[in-house]
Amino acid sequence: MAITKRGGSWQASVVVPGGKRLRFSFRDEQGAKVWEKEAELAIAKGLSPVPPARGLHDSGSVPGRTLGDLLVLTQQAKWAALKTDAMFLTGSQVVKELGGDLDVREVDYQRVVAWVWNLRSSNLAQATINRRLAALSSMLNVAQEMKWITEKPKIPYGKERKGERRWLHLEEEEAILEKLQGRREWGLCVMAAETGLRLGELLSLRWRNVAHDRVTVVESKNDDSRTVPLTQRARGVMDALPRVGEGPFAGINRFEASRRFRRAAVEAGITDEKVVFHSLRHTCASRLVMAGVDVRRVQVWMGHKSIQSTLVYAHLSSSSLQDAVAQLDRCTQTHYLVRHRHDTCGKISGIVPPIANNNIA
Secondary structure, three states, X not given: OXXXXXXXXXXXXXXXXXXXXXXXXXXXXHHHHHHHHHHHHHHHOOOOOOOOOOOOOOHHHOOOOEHHHHHHHHHHHOHHHOOOOHHHHHHHHHXXXXXXXXXXXHOOHHHHHHHHXXXXXXXXXXXXXXXXXXXXXXXXXXXXXXXXXXXXXXXXXXXXXXXXXXXXXXXXXXXXXXXXXXXXXXXXXXXXXXXXXXXXXXXXXXXHHEOOOEEEEOOOOOOOOEEEEOOHHHHHHHHHOOOOOOOOOOOOOHHHHHHHHHHHHHXXXXXXXXXXXXXXXXXXXXXXXXXXXXXXXXXXXXXXXXXXXXXXXXXXXXXXXXXXXXXXXXXXXXXXXXXXXXXXXXXXXXXXXXXXXXXXX
């Protein structure tokens, strides 16, 4: 499929199943792109592309398109080039909740607000709701470009509360893992707690990037690759997994893994809504800081772009201030400024022992 400029017009061509090529001319590049995407959608659905109508047309003449159609088109036009399939999976969830057969033109502000209200009633975190709204917004951008809608409705994003990051105590982690015993998610959770890798990073991990003592993350949230060392426990998990398929956790569904973790937590008696799969990443960072690892090294380990993201764990280092006191004592153990005697006031002197006669000016 290609779009080329020919003189004063633009030409779009597609190859349909069977090898036949269809080619049509358009007055502008936008018209050629719109028809090309329509043709791609038709081919994906097993249909023959419809020849373009003569002359310019507005969105009112475009036949009704569904959210299901829009999901396929957005994946082809925008999301397929992304490093992970997170947006497509989130978009699929949006389509499932709003209805795959819903006409795109019926997705107005009132309908979106009602949908968001239902999501909040289901106790979903605002961050999760905002991710689904972002996927819907991306899809509606494509719909507007395709002239399926005349105007994109306002997207009611909500403000996310940045509260304390929930990490797991050893007893909590053990209780959850006990509920996951025998499932592939057991090893997935152990690796998350031991390496601090995000769920998406673990699922996209490939065997070629796994060594005996480290793993290399190629597809990360920040688009930066990094190498993370493996603890003895993490090495045990990786060594026990059969080296089949593309990666150690290939084939595990992202949403199903999150649901199973949450269900295991509840079954273990942990009803705190803040305990989610991502809590395992917070657990790793918290334990590194509590073990005395410098926050700069923790930043590199976790793949934080900003040190501010790492500093939220700094308060967990109970020995940090005591270390500072020890360093200060070493600096001042031989000399300090004596201010409580006439003969030494304002002078640098050796440490003066306590004065027994209370002869203080």
